[in-house]
Amino acid sequence: MPPRFTSLTALPGLGAIAAPDTRDRLQEEVSSLFDLYRAPLLRYLSSFGLAFADGEDVLQEVFLSLFQHLRSGKSRENLRGWLFRVAHNLALKRRYRSSRDLDVVPEVTDPSPNPEEQLASIQTERRLRAIVKALPEQDRRCLFLRAEGLRYREIAEVLEMSLGSVAVGVARSLARIARSAER
Amino acid sequence: MTHEDSHLSDEQLLLGVEGELSSHEEQVVRAHLDACWQCRARRQELETAITNFVHVHQREFDGKLPPAAGPRALLNAQMAELSAAEPKFSELPRYLAWATAIVAVLAIGLFFTRSTMNRPRSRQMVLSIPDSSLTPGAALLASRGAVCEQANTNNKAVPVALQRQVFDEYGITGADPLAYEVDYLVTPALGGADDIHNLWPHSHSATIWNAEVKDALEVRLRQMVCDGSLDLAEAQREIAADWIGAYKKYFHTDKPLPEHGGPQIP
Numbered sequence: 001m002p003p004r005f006t007s008l009t010a011l012p013g014l015g016a017i018a019a020p021d022t023r024d025r026l027q028e029e030v031s032s033l034f035d036l037y038r039a040p041l042l043r044y045l046s047s048f049g050l051a052f053a054d055g056e057d058v059l060q061e062v063f064l065s066l067f068q069h070l071r072s073g074k075s076r077e078n079l080r081g082w083l084f085r086v087a088h089n090l091a092l093k094r095r096y097r098s099s100r101d102l103d104v105v106p107e108v109t110d111p112s113p114n115p116e117e118q119l120a121s122i123q124t125e126r127r128l129r130a131i132v133k134a135l136p137e138q139d140r141r142c143l144f145l146r147a148e149g150l151r152y153r154e155i156a157e158v159l160e161m162s163l164g165s166v167a168v169g170v171a172r173s174l175a176r177i178a179r180s181a182e183r
Numbered sequence: 184m185t186h187e188d189s190h191l192s193d194e195q196l197l198l199g200v201e202g203e204l205s206s207h208e209e210q211v212v213r214a215h216l217d218a219c220w221q222c223r224a225r226r227q228e229l230e231t232a233i234t235n236f237v238h239v240h241q242r243e244f245d246g247k248l249p250p251a252a253g254p255r256a257l258l259n260a261q262m263a264e265l266s267a268a269e270p271k272f273s274e275l276p277r278y279l280a281w282a283t284a285i286v287a288v289l290a291i292g293l294f295f296t297r298s299t300m301n302r303p304r305s306r307q308m309v310l311s312i313p314d315s316s317l318t319p320g321a322a323l324l325a326s327r328g329a330v331c332e333q334a335n336t337n338n339k340a341v342p343v344a345l346q347r348q349v350f351d352e353y354g355i356t357g358a359d360p361l362a363y364e365v366d367y368l369v370t371p372a373l374g375g376a377d378d379i380h381n382l383w384p385h386s387h388s389a390t391i392w393n394a395e396v397k398d399a400l401e402v403r404l405r406q407m408v409c410d411g412s413l414d415l416a417e418a419q420r421e422i423a424a425d426w427i428g429a430y431k432k433y434f435h436t437d438k439p440l441p442e443h444g445g446p447q448i449p
Contacts, residue, residue: 027262034258038251043244052247056254056354060261067262128239147240152203164194167203171193177232 030067033079034059040148041087047137047144048091058094062087081154084145088158124181131180135173142169191215196226200233253354256314260353263312267392267427310353311392312427313368313383317352320368320423321376330374331409337372341365341382349382364394368426369419370401373408391439392427399443400430407433 038059045055065086070076132140138159145155155166191199191212198204199212216223341349346365355363366385369375385394404422407413421429431437 024262024266027259027266030262031255031259034255035251038254039244039248042248043240046244052249056249059254060258063258064261064265067265124235125239125242128235129243132236132239143236144240147237152198152201167194167198171197171229174197174229174232174236175193177236178228181228181231181235 026067026070030063030070033066033083034063037080037083041083044084044141044144044148045087045091047141050091050094054094055091058087058090061090078154081150081157084148084150084154085158088141127180128177131176132173135176136169139169139173142166143173146170190219191222191225193225193229196222196229200226200230253352256317256352257354259316260310260312260314263314264310267312310363310384310386313385314353315424317380318368318383319380320419321378321381322369322374322419322423323371323376327408327415330372330405330415333372339371339377341367341377345379345382348379349384352379353384355384366394366397369423370405372401372405373418373422374415375419391444392430393444395444396430396439397426399440400426400433403433404429 041059041062042052042055045058046052050058062083066079066083069082132143135143138161141159142155145158146152150158152163152166152170156163159166161169195204195208195212199209199216204212216226349365350363363384363386365382367375367377368381368383371377375381385397400422404413404418408415408418421432430439434440434443
């Protein structure tokens with residue numbers, strides 16, 4: 001049975017309009033940056049207690065701001081740091097408490113058949129999550145930003161704090177995590 | 184400076200691991216570590232803590248992020264909207280660019296003042312251009328005769344379930360359905376299909392290129408198709424590819440005419 005309709009992209013002429021090579025190159029660049037940094041930014045936004053749906057809203061604002069930023073010919077230096085900084089500032093404005101429960105431990109996929117080892121692994125993971133959750137807010141953000149690959153100087157710029165304070169914050173967090181492993 | 188009998192601090196150990204020390208500091212730290220088992224053990228503990236944190240951090244999010252297609256499409260649609268709505272600053276004389284910026288700031292202020300009074304806390308994106316990857320347009324295999332013989336050219340209502348699918352596809356969560364018209368890209372009066380590839384959320388307000396303006400274009404194109412001055416397939420292609428461009432072309436104007444809901448000329 002023949003299809004009831006035909007996609008208009010199949011018709012001659014339209015392809016040229018919708019094809020990527022004719023789109024605004026800046027839009028494509030921003031779209032590529034969106035693909036590259038969406039997941040790291042959403043993970044970082046979760047440190048504000050933002051659920052993914054709220055984080056997505058913030059990201060729309062972030063990347064539209066980036067589009068405007070680049071359109072107006074402003075600096076392209078360290079766009080990654082710029083994205084995290086803008087996301088940080090927008091997230092501070094909305095600070096919902098997340099419905100996501102940090103205490104929920106995902107299913108353990110450790111292939112080890114030993115149930116005792118599995119239980120120990122779950123307990124360790126639960127303890128570590130509780131420690132991360134209980135960290136001072138700024139220390140937790142330092143840790144999350146470092147986990148996303150930002151250098152200390154970039155973290156200091158995003159969080160508007162001194163380089164030394166970033167190092168102290170990350171070291172303090174790791175010391176707490178290390179203590180939990182000794183138990 | 185570290186005294187040879189005093190141990191390194193966690194910050195020094197960490198900055199050493201991270202490659203964040205100056206070359207002089209690095210030498211001092213390395214010299215101490217060469218001599219001190221205790222600090223080497225502590226450095227190992229900190230590295231293990233990094234490994235443990237990364238492991239748990241990844242597991243917390245792996246496989247849980249929603250697909251990127253909807254949010255990406257929404258972003259692309261909004262960027263296209265911005266591109267269509269605003270001339271590039273670099274193309275304007277400087278004084279005109281400043282004037283545009285001032286008017287834009289005032290307009291945004293006015294918009295927020297008015298909209299925050301009665302707007303629900305949900306995502307309300309302004310869309311006047313569909314995303315071509317989600318809504319390429321789809322047409323029934325209709326002939327000119329079939330199109331022009333239709334007595335009723337009013338669009339039929341889109342089922343609520345299909346409307347919800349369109350909102351989901353565009354990543355519009357918790358949207359007030361009254362803020363949008365789930366619109367046919369190619370109107371059925373021009374042979375458009377009743378299919379999700381031909382449907383998109385068209386904002387009712389806050390844009391000059393609204394659904395009322397598009398309705399006027401659809402009427403004009405249908406008249407032209409039926410009086411033989413425009414090929415049906417060409418009309419379908421033009422409205423699907425760039426309906427705002429088609430409006431400008433067929434109404435010989437850069438902005439919507441007042442009778443189509445455009446700005447009134449004093």
